[in-house]
Amino acid sequence: MRAIDWVSESAPNPSWIRLLDQTRLPNDEIVLEIRTVDQLIDAISRLAVRGAPALGVAGAMGAALALQNGSAETATEEIARLREARPTAVNLAWGVDRVMRSFDQGFDAVLTEAIAVRDEDILGSQRMAEKGYNLLAELLPEKINEGLTLMTICNTGSLAAVEGGTALGVIAEVFRRGDLTNVIACETRPLFQGARLTAWELAKMGAPHQTVVDSAANFITSQGGIDAILVGADRIAANGDSANKIGTFSIALGAQYAGIPFIVVAPESTIDVETASGDLITIEDRGTDEVVTINGKRMSPAETTSLNPAFDVTPAALITGIVTDARVIRPALGQQPADAL
Numbered sequence: 588m589r590a591i592d593w594v595s596e597s598a599p600n601p602s603w604i605r606l607l608d609q610t611r612l613p614n615d616e617i618v619l620e621i622r623t624v625d626q627l628i629d630a631i632s633r634l635a636v637r638g639a640p641a642l643g644v645a646g647a648m649g650a651a652l653a654l655q656n657g658s659a660e661t662a663t664e665e666i667a668r669l670r671e672a673r674p675t676a677v678n679l680a681w682g683v684d685r686v687m688r689s690f691d692q693g694f695d696a697v698l699t700e701a702i703a704v705r706d707e708d709i710l711g712s713q714r715m716a717e718k719g720y721n722l723l724a725e726l727l728p729e730k731i732n733e734g735l736t737l738m739t740i741c742n743t744g745s746l747a748a749v750e751g752g753t754a755l756g757v758i759a760e761v762f763r764r765g766d767l768t769n770v771i772a773c774e775t776r777p778l779f780q781g782a783r784l785t786a787w788e789l790a791k792m793g794a795p796h797q798t799v800v801d802s803a804a805n806f807i808t809s810q811g812g813i814d815a816i817l818v819g820a821d822r823i824a825a826n827g828d829s830a831n832k833i834g835t836f837s838i839a840l841g842a843q844y845a846g847i848p849f850i851v852v853a854p855e856s857t858i859d860v861e862t863a864s865g866d867l868i869t870i871e872d873r874g875t876d877e878v879v880t881i882n883g884k885r886m887s888p889a890e891t892t893s894l895n896p897a898f899d900v901t902p903a904a905l906i907t908g909i910v911t912d913a914r915v916i917r918p919a920l921g922q923q924p925a926d927a928l
């Protein structure tokens with residue numbers, strides 16, 4: 588089942604957005620019927636729907652929902668709040684802005700554009716999988732025939748998109764072609780997208796995989812067992828600096844130390860040429876509770892607060908390649924997304 592989709596009902600029944608509630612995975616597959624923008628904003632805020640490409644589709648479909656449910660005036664206010672629901676992934680705002688170009692033509696036009704965003708995301712995942720596999724074959728011609736052991740962090744598969752995904756979509760392609768030996772998935776504290784969601788996706792496809800404590804990742808990489816690291820992105824600056832889940836910068840340093848490829852996989856909609864460099868990217872801090880509690884049980888004293896940046900920024904110089912649905916950019920070789928447009 589797709590992480591997000593539009594469910595068209597025959598008039599006068601209103602249509603709605605269907606979400607797979609990712610906070611309930613891997614144990615329960617719960618479907619959410621999203622019928623208002625406020626419900627969608629809540630789902631985005633608590634990561635029931637998450638992942639940059641999926642957020643782009645959510646922004647687009649949310650704008651259509653706002654116009655279905657109310658006037659242009661009420662929709663404008665709701666869409667403005669939807670666009671700001673999470674700050675780091677540029678895709679949410681991109682998805683809203685994309686369909687707002689048709690806003691004056693009304694609901695049908697906006698919905699048509701939102702469905703186009705969804706279908707482009709599906710095609711984009713297929714193109715990234717192909718381009719990512721080809722880059723691995725170019726960089727590791729001998730090893731790919733022996734079978735690759737790949738590391739990843741967070742979740743970048745079909746749960747982070749409509750189908751396929753980004754980095755995990757490439758890993759799935761390597762598996763489909765019989766060239767995957769193992770996946771090392773960082774558990775990704777504090778919300779465990781790796782241990783819960785990436786492990787769930789890999790188990791469903793029958794792919795070999797193991798999870799690791801995030802802080803063990805660089806030691807494992809330093810021991811020589813990892814052939815390449817593939818990650819997603821939430822916002823890529825014009826110079827190639829890439830924001831992604833917290834912990835990504837650390838494993839990029841580990842990849843440099845071990846001399847292995849570090850590959851970012853993201854659709855073109857994740858590239859933000861208006862942001863010159865990574866230090867200008869807003870990093871969402873999600874507060875103390877996510878860090879000090881596990882399964883709702885607090886493990887630190889009441890007086891304890893936490894720093895909880897949900898993302899970090901990997902400098903372009905550490906990135907071997909950025910694989911998009913349209914091209915492969917080589918930042919470590921001096922090529923920048925803005926240059927290659």
Ligand SMILES: CSC[C@H]1O[C@H](OP(=O)(O)O)[C@H](O)[C@@H]1O
Pocket residue numbers: 634637638639640740741742743744747748752753754780818819820821831832833897
């Ligand atoms: C395919 S991009 C997915 C991207 O989104 C994740 O963040 P979150 O789980 O907070 O939405 C993480 O940064 C992934 O790399």
